[in-house]
Amino acid sequence: MKHIVIIGNGIAGITAARHIRKRSDNRISVISSENKYFFSRTALMYVYMGHMKFEHTQPYENNFWESNRIELVEDHVNSVTPSENKLVLRKGKSLDYDVLIIATGSKPNRFGWPGQNLKGVQGLYSKQDLELLEKNAPNAKVCKHAVITGGGLIGIELAEMLHSRKIPVTFLVRESGFWRNVLPKPESEMINRHIRKHGIDLRLNTELSSITGDENSCVASVITNHEERIPCDLVGLTAGVSPSIEFLKDSGIETNKGILVDSHLRTTIENIFAIGDCAELREPLPHRKAVEAVWYAGRMMGETVACTVCDQPVAYRPGHWFNSAKFFDIEYQTYGKIHAEKTAQEEQLYWESEDGNKCIRIAFEKETGVFIGMHALGVRLSHMTIDRWLTEKLMINDLLPQLEKAAFDPELFDKSLKKAKAHFQQKMIKLQF
Numbered sequence: 001m002k003h004i005v006i007i008g009n010g011i012a013g014i015t016a017a018r019h020i021r022k023r024s025d026n027r028i029s030v031i032s033s034e035n036k037y038f039f040s041r042t043a044l045m046y047v048y049m050g051h052m053k054f055e056h057t058q059p060y061e062n063n064f065w066e067s068n069r070i071e072l073v074e075d076h077v078n079s080v081t082p083s084e085n086k087l088v089l090r091k092g093k094s095l096d097y098d099v100l101i102i103a104t105g106s107k108p109n110r111f112g113w114p115g116q117n118l119k120g121v122q123g124l125y126s127k128q129d130l131e132l133l134e135k136n137a138p139n140a141k142v143c144k145h146a147v148i149t150g151g152g153l154i155g156i157e158l159a160e161m162l163h164s165r166k167i168p169v170t171f172l173v174r175e176s177g178f179w180r181n182v183l184p185k186p187e188s189e190m191i192n193r194h195i196r197k198h199g200i201d202l203r204l205n206t207e208l209s210s211i212t213g214d215e216n217s218c219v220a221s222v223i224t225n226h227e228e229r230i231p232c233d234l235v236g237l238t239a240g241v242s243p244s245i246e247f248l249k250d251s252g253i254e255t256n257k258g259i260l261v262d263s264h265l266r267t268t269i270e271n272i273f274a275i276g277d278c279a280e281l282r283e284p285l286p287h288r289k290a291v292e293a294v295w296y297a298g299r300m301m302g303e304t305v306a307c308t309v310c311d312q313p314v315a316y317r318p319g320h321w322f323n324s325a326k327f328f329d330i331e332y333q334t335y336g337k338i339h340a341e342k343t344a345q346e347e348q349l350y351w352e353s354e355d356g357n358k359c360i361r362i363a364f365e366k367e368t369g370v371f372i373g374m375h376a377l378g379v380r381l382s383h384m385t386i387d388r389w390l391t392e393k394l395m396i397n398d399l400l401p402q403l404e405k406a407a408f409d410p411e412l413f414d415k416s417l418k419k420a421k422a423h424f425q426q427k428m429i430k431l432q433f
């Protein structure tokens with residue numbers, strides 16, 4: 001029986017543990033310094049917003065771990081010594097392993113802004129961040145104004161959270177539109193309008209230069225690249241995340257941005273693997289990133305590595321790219337390849353509803369007409385259908401007549417797809433495809 005040690009009890013580590021147990025009798029230990037029990041990180045915002053209690057973010061009963069013989073260790077790993085198959089914990093103990101799986105996730109980026117360590121300046125990633133936010137911004141009396149810097153998914157979540165407690169928010173976005181490096185201009189503009197409609201003071205083309213404090217080392221204001229001073233009691237740093245791997249610096253395990261792994265998620269050391277946000281694929285699949293810090297990638301890597309460590313090696317094949325998010329009230333889903341700026345090899349079709357709150361974009365290869373990607377804002381799509389169309393390499397001319405099938409629930413079908421279809425078919429005549 002092998003002793004398999006997993007560092008990190010997020011979606012990646014816990015999925016690995018569950019699947020190793022399904023496949024073997026090996027001894028499994030899972031170490032985490034954040035919380036004893038696995039919880040859904042993506043649900044943290046709903047705890048602050050009062051939609052659920054923290055306990056409700058834990059998908060498994062507390063006795064699940066004992067009954068599945070998964071040992072939970074509440075501690076932090078300070079270092080790993082691969083030559084001795086050993087790791088050292090913060091509380092002084094060490095632990096031996098036969099196989100090590102590193103699933104330590106990400107940490108919020110801090111770019112060395114002056115004042116970034118003042119009280120009231122924080123990121124939003126961990127349970128501890130949520131607790132800190134509860135202290136820093138319990139209500140609009142204590143936190144009269146908040147500034148968020150970083151126009152991505154976590155930034156907009158934090159804006160929505162603070163807005164739910166009526167805390168005025170200024171949202172600094174470096175780019176010319178929200179999430180503009182991912183969203184094409186019309187979609188980004190749609191979300192800009194939506195953010196502003198909710199009363200958020202959105203500042204585009206604006207960067208944080210420094211943060212100033214008061215005599216108690218508490219944040220007092222931020223200064224932007226336009227030399228404007230914005231008084232505030234909270235600064236949310238949400239300018240992306242990066243792999244949490246500092247504790248490996250003397251381990252000899254090869255790292256770049258993340259922990260470098262091969263297609264079997266194995267590091268440079270034979271019996272050490274890395275999965276989830278902290279893993280960086282040496283050879284990412286075409287059109288995919290080497291580090292994909294999203295929930296479902298962590299889950300798939302967990303499942304994949306479980307096979308390999310149980311002596312049934314499986315290469316990581318993540319399938320078609322998929323992601324979803326919610327920007328206040330507008331749902332977003334994306335499948336396959338949709339570039340923020342259209343490439344020379346592709347053609348894109350775009351439809352937007354008259355009220356400017358919904359849109360659909362479809363991409364296909366210019367040369368062949370093969371469907372390569374689709375995304376939507378405010379229209380719920382069927383993952384199964386679109387994934388199948390991508391797998392089948394459906395031709396755009398065959399896809400459009402059946403576009404309604406892309407609706408998530410045909411019974412609740414809201415006519416958007418019908419309107420989009422008519423619009424696209426007109427466009428196709430013009431494109432003479």
Ligand SMILES: Cc1cc2nc3c(=O)[nH]c(=O)nc-3n(C[C@H](O)[C@H](O)[C@H](O)COP(=O)(O)OP(=O)(O)OC[C@H]3O[C@@H](n4cnc5c(N)ncnc54)[C@H](O)[C@@H]3O)c2cc1C
Nearest residue numbers: 008010011012032033034076077104105276277293294295
């Ligand atoms: C606010 C927020 C909202 C998000 N929303 C979405 C979304 O809508 N959709 C989506 O796809 N993704 C979303 N994400 C990203 C998604 O949550 C992550 O991709 C995913 O949780 C990563 O899982 P993981 O298991 O790799 O790492 P993590 O969930 O980060 O788990 C790693 C664990 O390891 C622990 N750890 C780290 N180092 C050590 C150490 N040395 N010793 C012991 N323990 C250690 C950490 O404390 C942590 O508990 C969101 C993230 C955040 C922060």
